[in-house]
Amino acid sequence: MTGRLSGLARAGACMLAGFLVLTAGPSPSQAQGETAPATTQRGPETGLPMPRFVSLKSAEGRARRGPNLSHRVDWLFTRRDMPLRVTAEFEHWRRVEDHEGQGGWMHHALLSGVRTALVLDDMTPLRRRPHSDAAEVALLERGVIARILACEGDWCRLRVEGSRGWVSRRAIWGVDEGETLN
Numbered sequence: 001m002t003g004r005l006s007g008l009a010r011a012g013a014c015m016l017a018g019f020l021v022l023t024a025g026p027s028p029s030q031a032q033g034e035t036a037p038a039t040t041q042r043g044p045e046t047g048l049p050m051p052r053f054v055s056l057k058s059a060e061g062r063a064r065r066g067p068n069l070s071h072r073v074d075w076l077f078t079r080r081d082m083p084l085r086v087t088a089e090f091e092h093w094r095r096v097e098d099h100e101g102q103g104g105w106m107h108h109a110l111l112s113g114v115r116t117a118l119v120l121d122d123m124t125p126l127r128r129r130p131h132s133d134a135a136e137v138a139l140l141e142r143g144v145i146a147r148i149l150a151c152e153g154d155w156c157r158l159r160v161e162g163s164r165g166w167v168s169r170r171a172i173w174g175v176d177e178g179e180t181l182n
Contacts, residue, residue, distance in 0.1 A: 043089040044089055045090070045091060050086065050087070050088075051085050051086055051087045052085070052086050053083055053085055053086070053115060053176075054083075054086055054094070054096070054111045054112060054113060055082060055111070055112050055114050055115065055116040055174075056080060056081060056082040056110065056111065057109075057110055058080060059078065059079070061076070061077040061111075062075075062076055062077075062106070063102075063103045063104030063105065063106050064104050064106070065104055067090040067091065067105040071105065074103075074104045075103055079145065081145050081147075082098065082118070082145060083098075083099075083115075083116045083145070083173060084097065084098060084103065084106075084111070085097050086111075090105070092109075093105045093106065093107060094107075094108055094111060099118055099173040115147070115174065115181060116145050116147055117146050117156065117172040117173065117174035117175060118143065118144075118145055118173045118174055119140045119141065119143060119146065119171060119172055120171055121142060122141055123139045123140070123141065124140045124142075124167055124168075124171040125139055125140075126140055126163060126165035126166070126167055127165050127166045129166060130152065130153070130155030136165075137163055137164070138160070144160060146160040146172075147159045148174060149164065149181075150182055151179060151180060153169075154168060154169050155167065155169060156169050156172060156175060156181075158172075
């Protein structure tokens with residue numbers, strides 16, 4: 001199984017690319033309705049936060065059904081700098097998905113830590129300042145990929161083909177809600 005694991009994960013186990021992953025059940029306090037403090041999960045191979053965003057390093061990247069070259073290719077990404085979300089790690093392989101949830105396992109050499117964003121809304125205004133009344137620098141079409149320079153509050157500063165400006169966080173994919181980037 002790849003993809004939707006929420007029901008099985010709540011039950012305490014799931015299958016991920018042929019590997020059985022056991023998860024701890026709720027603590028006694030959680031079973032009584034208390035919430036646990038938010039903890040950041042870390043990848044077992046890199047120690048980096050999970051999930052996290054990366055970008056495609058090359059103009060083509062094959063996403064496989066499992067974490068090695070013997071698995072068939074399920075998806076082919078063909079846009080350099082496409083933002084991808086890493087959801088799992090196994091040795092030199094990363095389980096990634098795009099904004100539609102499509103993906104698979106990719107070798108880490110195909111991925112970059114450079115943060116990019118995909119514009120979700122057509123004719124999204126790129127503004128001079130992080131304010132809805134600020135002057136427009138440009139209008140971004142749906143599907144444009146931009147480099148993320150910073151994110152503060154509800155706004156992210158982007159660089160697109162030499163232009164720089166601020167975009168509403170809701171109009172892009174490639175940064176988590178509440179995430180701050182400098």
